[in-house]
Amino acid sequence: MAEITAELVRTLREKTNAGMMECKKALTEANGNLEEAETILRKKGIAKAGSKADRATKEGIIASYIHGPGRVGVIVEVNCETDFVAKNDSFREFVKDVMLHIAASSPKYVRREEVPEAEVAKERDIASELLKAEMAKGGKPKPQNVIDQIVTGRLEKFYATVCLMEQAFIKNPDQTITDFVKSKIAEMGENIQIRRFVRYAVGEEL
């Protein structure tokens, strides 16, 4: 049986815009054959998702979730292409899952593009200072390209912590929220976008 490398999965994801787990499964099924895996995804209707990601999403809903007696609350706007999908039960279930996830995981942004440049710079600075301190304590110094790579890796972890779309979905940690949205796009047959959200907790610092 062929090994399904991370590289292979990434390539298939880029070609099809499908979720990571779906790509892995298709590649396993196709015994590592990329073209065959793509066909499998197309047959399942999952590979359609990619081509839909650019379509206008002007419909949708505003929905909210209040946790317990009201210590935490979430409001979201999720867009789709038609009023028909906006009213669909499965779509509404999906929106509810996204809100539950936000309530539990406290993301700060929807996408990494929204993180202010100053915050990214600060995180990069912290990561590189931390690394310097680690290098000063033990062992030999690392070459600059290795340092850059480690800092970049830590920044990726930062994004995965604060950005909703990159977080692991609490109900299925094998999926990111991006994967979850993609699977819903495939199911619904139209583009879906989490446009914005806020999460409030009583008395939290602003």
Next chain:
Amino acid sequence: MAEITAELVRTLREKTNAGMMECKKALTEANGNLEEAETILRKKGIAKAGSKADRATKEGIIASYIHGPGRVGVIVEVNCETDFVAKNDSFREFVKDVMLHIAASSPKYVRREEVPEAEVAKERDIASELLKAEMAKGGKPKPQNVIDQIVTGRLEKFYATVCLMEQAFIKNPDQTITDFVKSKIAEMGENIQIRRFVRYAVGEEL
């Protein structure tokens, strides 16, 4: 019968922190006598409000309101001093009224202090350009102090349009939201503060 001037009402409001309509009523009852009006307000428990306005508000609730099938939604944080009030039905009714108001009246900020300086400057600029155009069209030029006064008046109207606390309460347009909050503070006997809100409408420009 003594005339109840706006000046008199403002003085009483500053002394007692009570709502405008309450002050007017008390002054009418007291035939324009300021001290007596204050005593009337104290007896009604309304004048207590002032002394409470500085107390810490660390409890409260996060609540949300979705209009109809989800084209518009509101989330708020309203703070109070104790968990007891946060759970009180009358407090929760009050929060619901505030949300209905926000859904209907689309304020942009809670308080005027939150309006960005650039937005205020722009409004001031528009008001004064408009006034110049009006003066150029008809009649004699106005002295600078009159111009300043008119521009200030228009800015006040701008604040009353975009700031929740200064809007006329939709359920009772004689009251501002500030008045409404003050009356609730008097009723509950503890400080209450609308801390923050967002109002989402599907597809609106950001």
